[in-house]
Amino acid sequence: xxxxxxxxxxxxxxxxxxWLKTNIPREWKPTGSSELPRAEQYEFLRRWxxxxxxxxxxxxxWPKEYGGAGLTFMEELILQQEMALAKAPPILNVLGxxxxxxxxxxxxxxxxxxxxxxxxxxxxxxxxxxxxxxNSGSDLAxxxxxxxxxxxxxxxxxxxxxxxxxxxxxxxxxxxxxxxSVPKHKGITYFLLDMKLPGVTVKPxxxxxxxxxxxxxFFDNVRVHESQVLGGVNNGWxxxxxxxxxxxxxLGFGLQMRLRIALDSLIDLTKRMEKSGRALTKDPxxxxxxxxxxxxxxxxxxxxxxxxxxxxxxxxxxxxASTGKxxxxxxxxxxxxxxxxxxxxxxxxxxxxxxxVEGGVWSQSFLRSRANSIEGGTTEIQKNIIAExxxxxxxx
Amino acid sequence: xxxxxxQEQELLRATARKFLENECTSGFVRARMEEPAxxxxxxxxxxAEQGWLGLIYPEEHGGSGLGFVDLTVLMEExxxxxxxxxxxxxxxxxxxxxxxxxxxxxxxxxxxxIASGKAKTALAWTEPSARWDAAGVxxxxxxxxxxxVLNGTKLFVLDAHLADVLVVVARxxxxxxxxxxxxxxxxxxGTRGVEVKLLPTMDQTRKLCEVSFKDAAVPADALxxxxxxxxxxxxRVVERATVALCAEMCGGAQRVLDMTxxxxxxxxxxxxxxxxxxxxxxxxxxxxxxVENAKSLTYYAAWAVDENAPEAALAASMAKAxxxxxxxxxxxxxxxxxxxxxxxxxxxxxLYFKRxxxxxxxxxxxxxxxxxxxxxxxx
Numbered sequence: 001x002x003x004x005x006x007x008x009x010x011x012x013x014x015x016x017x018x019w020l021k022t023n024i025p026r027e028w029k030p031t032g033s034s035e036l037p038r039a040e041q042y043e044f045l046r047r048w049x050x051x052x053x054x055x056x057x058x059x060x061x062w063p064k065e066y067g068g069a070g071l072t073f074m075e076e077l078i079l080q081q082e083m084a085l086a087k088a089p090p091i092l093n094v095l096g097x098x099x100x101x102x103x104x105x106x107x108x109x110x111x112x113x114x115x116x117x118x119x120x121x122x123x124x125x126x127x128x129x130x131x132x133x134x135n136s137g138s139d140l141a142x143x144x145x146x147x148x149x150x151x152x153x154x155x156x157x158x159x160x161x162x163x164x165x166x167x168x169x170x171x172x173x174x175x176x177x178x179x180x181s182v183p184k185h186k187g188i189t190y191f192l193l194d195m196k197l198p199g200v201t202v203k204p205x206x207x208x209x210x211x212x213x214x215x216x217x218f219f220d221n222v223r224v225h226e227s228q229v230l231g232g233v234n235n236g237w238x239x240x241x242x243x244x245x246x247x248x249x250x251l252g253f254g255l256q257m258r259l260r261i262a263l264d265s266l267i268d269l270t271k272r273m274e275k276s277g278r279a280l281t282k283d284p285x286x287x288x289x290x291x292x293x294x295x296x297x298x299x300x301x302x303x304x305x306x307x308x309x310x311x312x313x314x315x316x317x318x319x320x321a322s323t324g325k326x327x328x329x330x331x332x333x334x335x336x337x338x339x340x341x342x343x344x345x346x347x348x349x350x351x352x353x354x355x356x357v358e359g360g361v362w363s364q365s366f367l368r369s370r371a372n373s374i375e376g377g378t379t380e381i382q383k384n385i386i387a388e389x390x391x392x393x394x395x396x
Numbered sequence: 397x398x399x400x401x402x403q404e405q406e407l408l409r410a411t412a413r414k415f416l417e418n419e420c421t422s423g424f425v426r427a428r429m430e431e432p433a434x435x436x437x438x439x440x441x442x443x444a445e446q447g448w449l450g451l452i453y454p455e456e457h458g459g460s461g462l463g464f465v466d467l468t469v470l471m472e473e474x475x476x477x478x479x480x481x482x483x484x485x486x487x488x489x490x491x492x493x494x495x496x497x498x499x500x501x502x503x504x505x506x507x508x509x510i511a512s513g514k515a516k517t518a519l520a521w522t523e524p525s526a527r528w529d530a531a532g533v534x535x536x537x538x539x540x541x542x543x544x545v546l547n548g549t550k551l552f553v554l555d556a557h558l559a560d561v562l563v564v565v566a567r568x569x570x571x572x573x574x575x576x577x578x579x580x581x582x583x584x585x586g587t588r589g590v591e592v593k594l595l596p597t598m599d600q601t602r603k604l605c606e607v608s609f610k611d612a613a614v615p616a617d618a619l620x621x622x623x624x625x626x627x628x629x630x631x632r633v634v635e636r637a638t639v640a641l642c643a644e645m646c647g648g649a650q651r652v653l654d655m656t657x658x659x660x661x662x663x664x665x666x667x668x669x670x671x672x673x674x675x676x677x678x679x680x681x682x683x684x685x686x687v688e689n690a691k692s693l694t695y696y697a698a699w700a701v702d703e704n705a706p707e708a709a710l711a712a713s714m715a716k717a718x719x720x721x722x723x724x725x726x727x728x729x730x731x732x733x734x735x736x737x738x739x740x741x742x743x744x745x746x747l748y749f750k751r752x753x754x755x756x757x758x759x760x761x762x763x764x765x766x767x768x769x770x771x772x773x774x775x
Contacts, residue, residue: 001405001465001699002398009397074397267775281775284767291766294773295693295714302692305399313400323685380674386684387677391657394672 003305005078013078019055020086030087030261037092038211042168045092049123052091059097059121066105067118073308077253081301084257087264091254095165096120096127098254100173104192107231107239116171116192128169130160130193130217131240137162138381140175141184141237145219147176147191154178154191154229156199156222162375166202166215169195175236188236192228199223209367255328256300262335262365263297266290269358270342280342289338296331300324319390326382329372336362336369399695405469412473415446420477422744428480429600432557435481440513449487450511453495457507463702464636468643468695475647478747480601482516484644485555488637490517493563497580497621497629506561506582518559519633520550520583520607528634528760530574530627535609537566537581543616544568544581546589546609554758556605557594560585564609568624575627580620587612599754601747635712636701638759642694642712642719645755649690649723652730652748653683659734670733679729686722693718710772717765723752 005013025048037045052058053067060076062068069075082088091097101120104112119125136143145158156176166172172193179187195202199222204212231239267290273280280286303324307317339362340347351360373379387393401409419439428434443449452467453459474483491510494502494517509515525532535548546566556562562583569577583590589612595604621629657680660671670676697711705711727749731738738745756762 001401001695003696003699004703005397077397267773270775287770287775288763288766290775291717291769291773294769295718295766296689298714299689299693299718302399302696303688305397306692306695309398309400312398319684319688323688326681326685327689380678383678383681384674386681387671391653391671391680391684393657393660393677393680394669396672 005074009074009078012075013082016057016079016082017086019057020082020088023051023055024086024088028089030089030265037090037094038213041089042092045089046123048089049091049093049121053122058091059101059117062101062105062117062121066101066113067121073311077304077308080253080257084260087261090258091123093120093123093126094254095129095173096125096171099129100127100171103173103190103239103242104230106242107190111227112192112230125170126165126168127171127173128163128165128195128217130163130166130172130174132162133159134161138378140240141188143175143177143188145174145176146180147178147189147224149178149226150223152226153223154189154226156191156193156219156224158219160217160219161205162214163202163217164214164375166195166217167204167212171195172217173240175240178236179234182234185237187234188240189233190230190236190239191224192230193222193224194228197222197224208370209364213368253304255324255332256297256304259297259300259328259332259335262332263293266293266335266339266342269339269362273342273344275344286342289334289341293331293335293338296327296334300327300331303327319386322382322386322390325376326379326386329379332372333369336366340366399699401465401469405466408466409469409473411446412448412470413476415442416473416477416479420479422747425478425480425601425747432594432603433481434555434558434601434603435483439481443483444511444513449483449513450507452487453491453507453511454503457503458511459507464639464698465695465702467640468698471640471643472647472650475644475649475751476651478601478648478744478751482518482555482558482603484637484641485518485559486510486516488640489519489521489554489633490559490561490563492633492636493519493580493629494582494620496632497626499620502582502620509560515560516555516558517561517563518553518556518605520553520556520562520564521630522552523549524551526552526757528764530578533565533567533574533578535564535566537564537568537579539568540613543614543618546581546583546612546614548609550607550609552757553605553607555603556592556607557603562590562607563620564607565626565630571624577624578626578630579623580626580629581614582618582620583612583614587614589613597754599750601751602754631709634759635709638712638716639694639697639701641755641758642690642697642715645719645723645752646687646690646694648748648751649683649687649719649726652726652745653680653687655745656680656683656730656733663735676733679733683726683729686726690715690719690722710769713765713768713772716759717762717769720756720762720765724756727752 056069059068060071060079061073064070097120101117104116131140133143147154147156172195174191174193175188177187178189199220201218203216205214205216206212270280275283310317343357346357347363349356349360388395447460448470450459451462455461494506523532523534537544537546564581564583566579566581567577568579571577589610591608593606595606597604660676661669663670693715697715700708700711731745731749737743
């Protein structure tokens with residue numbers, strides 16, 4: 001066991017640190033929010049991701065020939081830690097970088113691997129994820145969107161929902177049913193869908209925060225060329241699971257980073273607030289709650305380090321990779337609840353009020369955090385997966 | 397970076413598991429619960445033979461010179477079988493205090509004998525105030541012309557009744573801070589004026605004592621380290637012992653999870669194994685998250701104390717705060733998922749549930765350590 005870095009890794013850390021110091025745009029004001037980018041930030045974040053790409057600080061673990069840097073998860077971890085310390089802006093194409101790209105690299109043919117990953121990293125093409133449907137959420141394999149073969153094309157009909165970024169996305173990771181006659185997991189195919197194809201309609205869905213961050217997507221006889229199938233016809237469930245595994249693992253580093261930024265901001269906020277005439281940091285209950293959040297946030301880092309160690313040793317990560325999302329969700333929702341408690345009555349005020357603390361960002365991110373335990377697999381589904389796959393408890 | 401155990405450490409784990417499964421069975425543990433000694437002569441000799449009593453002591457004193465990451469592996473396995481007896485008090489409390497504060501002669505005398513199984517020690521620290529901080533040390537050691545005279549009462553002293561020598565935390569003077577004026581004294585068994593009373597405990601695998609001193613005189617060379625300057629060494633001892641305790645707790649929690657999932661696979665209710673039901677699955681998943689997080693923080697703390705990293709104190713407190721809550725929750729959930737059988741004396745779960753509780757209050761509970769975390773992150 002050795003948590004120290006090699007001289008090369010130390011040098012990499014120094015390079016990242018000094019690069020971030022000079023390259024984070026001055027107009028960037030970290031809000032303490034740990035959520036997905038907001039609409040008004042899109043153009044700024046698109047440029048920021050391009051800057052990261054040009055400097056080679058994104059897609060570190062992806063192969064060089066597909067636009068990555070060919071480095072290990074260790075460098076990825078160092079990068080994420082430095083981004084957290086520098087309170088760097090998040091990346092915009094988070095689903096493409098976290099899930100789409102790695103899945104294409106894992107399952108794609110040479111043509112697909114040359115065509116897509118680099119543009120995901122540079123943010124030239126933004127990706128969204130077409131998994132959930134109105135009647136298929138947790139029971140994802142029951143999805144009903146149909147793809148019927150017609151010559152060289154597949155004709156798609158159906159609907160997706162809760163699709164983040166669909167309104168700005170160029171491509172979608174689409175799961176559709178290609179064979180209804182076989183058991184539900186076996187008749188699904190993974191498509192790389194061009195969102196500009198005729199018959200694709202995106203309708204924004206207004207959510208709890210009042211914003212429309214995600215969407216409904218309708219497919220009306222959308223004709224997709226067969227070359228856009230990823231990983232083989234009727235093999236979509238296996239391909240889709242890869243995406244989910246990456247979502248839980250690599251996205252996890254980024255989540256830990258955002259959590260740490262949010263916690264540091266929350267502690268700064270606590271130091272400025274008073275309750276009943278005394279500094280809030282003197283309140284023993286508040287100290288207990290903040291210390292617990294600190295412990296839980298640090299813990300995610302070390303659990304992540306255990307998973308990376310397994311990867312670096314060429315082993316498959318075990319329990320330590322699967323518990324990350326659940327632990328993150330629980331910690332983050334508690335953090336957001338605590339932000340409301342710290343603000344007290346001020347948490348009721350919304351952006352637009354000059355009385356709102358920090359422009360009301362915490363109230364907004366508090367509401368947004370309710371989605372954490374639903375998106376990317378509900379907490380209940382995560383628990384089923386852990387119980388069945390890791391603990392070996394019987395399926396129903 | 398490599399945040400995993402080495403092949404040698406995995407080998408130590410395998411050896412320890414095999415040895416303890418054979419030698420430290422549930423029947424053995426229960427027999428030791430019924431008697432004051434908490435250990436048999438044969439078992440103690442075998443621990444010495446394995447080299448475990450001197451694992452973390454220098455080779456020059458008969459030890460193996462290994463570190464806390466190595467020890468973590470062993471402690472997890474000991475926790476897994478709720479091992480009774482004075483291993484913790486001897487190796488990690490009294491012995492470690494001698495390692496950290498003793499003179500060359502004191503180390504030579506005691507560590508060699510501990511490592512070979514010939515001597516047991518204990519650390520008399522807390523008092524009826526039940527405080528782990530320096531202000532809790534009121535037991536007085538007055539300087540006399542031949543040495544020191546002790547007066548006061550120590551409480552919750554682990555295995556004092558078995559110790560050949562007690563390491564006593566005493567106050568030799570009032571300082572500007574509570575830490576100033578604390579000293580360590582070696583008090584051999586049989587010293588006049590020392591009374592050791594074994595107390596009935598909820599966790600019978602842990603033997604707690606009251607130790608009272610009434611004009612108990614010890615010679616001047618009983619002093620370990622600088623007079624009045626014991627606190628830095630004591631902080632190192634408690635930091636390291638805390639990490640070792642966390643590892644032991646992780647091992648116990650993992651075993652409860654294993655027992656519970658095994659049971660959920662075979663226990664039939666309403667025609668199916670209870671592990672089929674989500675009410676059971678979700679609780680088991682929560683247990684796994686608690687156990688894995690507990691390990692992550694413990695392993696990190698073990699590494700930090702081995703490296704004397706500046707964040708070692710923070711790491712130890714983060715671990716103790718988390719692991720304390722985790723073991724208590726996991727042990728409780730284990731009983732719940734077993735149903736009635738989990739509540740019986742016959743089933744082993746209560747051994748773990750009680751160990752979780754006694755460990756909770758050893759070296760400070762979760763609330764105490766969260767406050768320490770708050771201080772250490774400058775809140």
